[in-house]
Amino acid sequence: MPRPETAQLCFGQVRHTRLRPVRNAFAYAGYYLRLPLRSMGEAGFGCALFSRNRFNLLSFADADHGDGVQPLVAWIDELLRREGVHDADGEIWLQAMPRVLGYVFNPVSFWFCHRADGALRAVLCDVRNTFGERHFYLLDTGAAIGNGSELRARKVFHVSPFCQVQGGYRFRFSRAMRKTEQTVARIDYDDADGPLIQTSVSGAAVPITSASAARAFFGYPLMTMGVMVRIHLQALRLWIRRVPFFSKPVPPQQEVTR
Numbered sequence: 001m002p003r004p005e006t007a008q009l010c011f012g013q014v015r016h017t018r019l020r021p022v023r024n025a026f027a028y029a030g031y032y033l034r035l036p037l038r039s040m041g042e043a044g045f046g047c048a049l050f051s052r053n054r055f056n057l058l059s060f061a062d063a064d065h066g067d068g069v070q071p072l073v074a075w076i077d078e079l080l081r082r083e084g085v086h087d088a089d090g091e092i093w094l095q096a097m098p099r100v101l102g103y104v105f106n107p108v109s110f111w112f113c114h115r116a117d118g119a120l121r122a123v124l125c126d127v128r129n130t131f132g133e134r135h136f137y138l139l140d141t142g143a144a145i146g147n148g149s150e151l152r153a154r155k156v157f158h159v160s161p162f163c164q165v166q167g168g169y170r171f172r173f174s175r176a177m178r179k180t181e182q183t184v185a186r187i188d189y190d191d192a193d194g195p196l197i198q199t200s201v202s203g204a205a206v207p208i209t210s211a212s213a214a215r216a217f218f219g220y221p222l223m224t225m226g227v228m229v230r231i232h233l234q235a236l237r238l239w240i241r242r243v244p245f246f247s248k249p250v251p252p253q254q255e256v257t258r
Contacts, residue, residue: 005036005091007045009212010183012203016234018162019196022241026234030223031216032203033060034183037073037092049213050098057217059099065109065126076111080122083138083256088121090114095185100217100224105130107159107227110185112173119144123151123173124256129159130231131248136256139171148174155189156252162238164246167191181205 010032017025044052051059066075073092080088096109111124123139135157145151151171158165172186182204189197206212216223239245 005039005093007036007040007208008034008181008205009208009216010034010095010203010205011216012201015198015200015202017198018238018243019198020193021243022238024234024238024241026230028226028230030220032201033094033096033098033208034205035060035094035096037076037094039091041073042071045208047208047210047213049210049217050208055102057101058213059102060096061099061104064099064104064106065094065096076113076124079124079136079138079256080113083140083258085113085122085138085140087115088113090116090118090121095183097224097227098216100222104224105228107231108187110173115144120147120173121145123171125153125171127157127159129157130228131158133157133251135252137169138256138258140258145173147176148172153257156254156257158248158251160235161245161248162235162243163189163196164191165249167196179204 012031013027013029015027049057053061062072066072072094076092091114093112094109095112097104097106106126106128108128109126111126112120113122113124115121121144123145125137125139126134127137128134137153139151139153141151149172152168153171154168155165167190170188170190174184176182182202184200184202186200188195188199
């Protein structure tokens, strides 16, 4: 029987570059979670500083993900079946931000859905905006997804008032084992005129322990609150530089698009 996977904290960097009509780029260090949902079941993290479904310095709340009601594995399995994906019966890795002192905002979370043989079968991207709305993009090629392969989705959901709802996303996800496991998620956005935004989230994984939780909490104070602050500061910067502003359209009726 294979060894159960271990919940991870990944320490790394977020990068974001806007190419036009003015160039605007930033990068900052941070961390994120990767949780093997099938292996974990209903278990917690077994450390003093990081809790599941209760308050702590760092915590993970099941209700922040899925439909907020069903167990996470049952919810993602049902969604995949409904969308015609019947062979993602291996590990489900959820990549997201933790709660910090009870607060979290996840601009995007990734559900990496594997087959029993370990191959990546589909990726569900849970995208949220600052208006409290969310949308799911299901990346499914009908077969195993190669490490670093490009996946595409048409943009249907409003995220930034400085981008129209048009064009599409290009996704690439990669994992590599060096001294520790390294993960990279890249999302590039192209509008009607071509490449516009390039983003990536990368990190090196370590097991969740009280030591790694303390490193995250004290090394990156109020990390999740900082995500929201940075979003608004960058929006202000674009507004000052007179980047065109687009009003929020009516959100899409579909919960999941492919």
